[in-house]
Amino acid sequence: MRTEQPVTIVTVARHAGVSKTTASDALRGSGRVSEQTRRRIEDAARKLGYAPNNSARHLRQARTGTIGLHLPEVLPRSDYYMSFVFGVVQAATGHDYDVTLMTSRHGRGSTLASKVDGLIIGDPLAGDPTVETLMTSNVPVVTCERYPGDKTPDGVVRSEHRGAVRELLDHLRTAGARQPGLIVAGDESDWAGSVHSAYREWCAEHGLEAASSTVPFDSTTDVIRTAATNLLRGEPAIDALVCAPAGAAAELGPVLRGAASTLRPGFLVASCVDTPATKYADPPITALDLAPQTAGASCADLLFDLLTGAAEPGTERLHPVRLTIRASTQP
Amino acid sequence: MRTEQPVTIVTVARHAGVSKTTASDALRGSGRVSEQTRRRIEDAARKLGYAPNNSARHLRQARTGTIGLHLPEVLPRSDYYMSFVFGVVQAATGHDYDVTLMTSRHGRGSTLASKVDGLIIGDPLAGDPTVETLMTSNVPVVTCERYPGDKTPDGVVRSEHRGAVRELLDHLRTAGARQPGLIVAGDESDWAGSVHSAYREWCAEHGLEAASSTVPFDSTTDVIRTAATNLLRGEPAIDALVCAPAGAAAELGPVLRGAASTLRPGFLVASCVDTPATKYADPPITALDLAPQTAGASCADLLFDLLTGAAEPGTERLHPVRLTIRASTQP
């Protein structure tokens, strides 16, 4: 079994008594082949266990049948990205594409063209050298959220985070909060930047002082807890806390309990990214459902539309976001 | 820029005034090329922005330069797998390999050979049809943990879970627990099976009745909480709870607080898989650190050793596991 010589399309053709061209045409449904011989060829292919050689095919067609996927290497609270990945893969396999994961080691942009036909970058961070490199590649690039650098991808899938955050803040206000605070990542992420500026805007409109704390994008839990502690102790005094980083609001339990004596009763908590952790927190935490899996699929779909010409370079598509209200904001 | 014709190795050769063979030799460091002309060729390649065509290269070399990676599609509590993925990718890029994610849609085993040179399957579940298919492929397969089906992969990276669980149980006993309970997934996962049988063994040795509850491998939080509730109410009465599913112990808070009045003071909690969630739980939870990132890297390394012949088919490698003791078991 191990030393058998590979079965190519000419093997199939020979067994079916036709030429390689006819065999190729029959198996791919192109060209003109009679129904009878096509069946004969398909039978031969099946019997021989024929599998087309991808390298040869892609060499001939001048494409790779593969798209690259890059994500920020955030290890804690990775449920969001995991879902995103599965969304991309699912959509890609539906289009007969493979997905390979790209890291910093994948060489400069010029090298990429022969490895992938297109690129998806989830949450491109300004200043990330890998992202910088990938953005200058010579293949179509789709980002999830805008790139806060000076280059522009060929396609963007994004959500109306500003509006969603305002909706969340309005909800908090309705629920009785007068002065919500915010923990958020820095402006190197477009998402975090939008959340932050929407918050400031909303505060200004309501005549409130902004009470926000900025943490690194990939903060561990203790960093976020420290930020929360400082916010709770600082001025202005807050009666609600929105924690932006994915699912991190669920990690605030100890901090909140520790400060329970000094907190106003009915202190509210919410998250800008829903995850299993927020859903099953105690109490369950109100959050914005970003639907990462469909976001990933949407990125892949847009990329394929760009590849086939069905979408123009520069296209932006909106991905819906939904506020999920839970006990943490129902005093 | 978009319509420029591709620069191949003959373009480089022409610019450097040599033959394509010499250019190829110079760029890959093979054959005999004088230092002087090699530099000339490298300069030309750099200036032209030459990038070797992967499809052509792989067609010629009869390999794909890619390994496939399959994971159980577990979306909640995915920190473990995310780390595993990054470990695989990191090791693979170190060996100049790409990693593509494989799902059920990637066709039957025979098709695989032309897509990937090898396969890594993380936590192969018995009865998973995709895994079943992948295992019958004609490329080397490495699994993380043994496959509880009837096929045997070419390589296995596994940990001494039995011993580790016993160590954990011994620790609980030392910490005062007389009757620990267990929440664990079913035997379709080798890991869960090992944990479960090690637990039963340990119980028997200590003259204890086993108090375990089996849940699905990809259980959501509420399923696990229900299992915990039932264990706490049931017979025999337990004074410690080991929760096997990755990081799920951190999700038991509400259940434990709800049952606080009926629980013996000093009730202990531990997890068989350390994650950020257990580390930062309140109180921090004692757990077995499975080091998923190095486990992933180890799988990749073994696969490459199999591909190069540095390892024999049938090789099993052990991956170290470490008990991390935290406040949850220090009464």
Added chain:
DNA sequence: CGGCGATGCCGGAACGTTCCGGCATTGCCG
């Protein structure tokens, strides 16, 4: 009956790389 389009099939070139074998040229040593 002659012409012509449709149908069914085929040969050969091309994609870009690697690798085998070979051919000069050079230098060394007896």
Added chain:
DNA sequence: CGGCAATGCCGGAACGTTCCGGCATCGCCG
């Protein structure tokens, strides 16, 4: 000086596929 090995470079074939153009054959219609 003659032989022989080492050095530097090269031409062409091969990998497996797709695709362009072409060649019979057949049936239909004027």
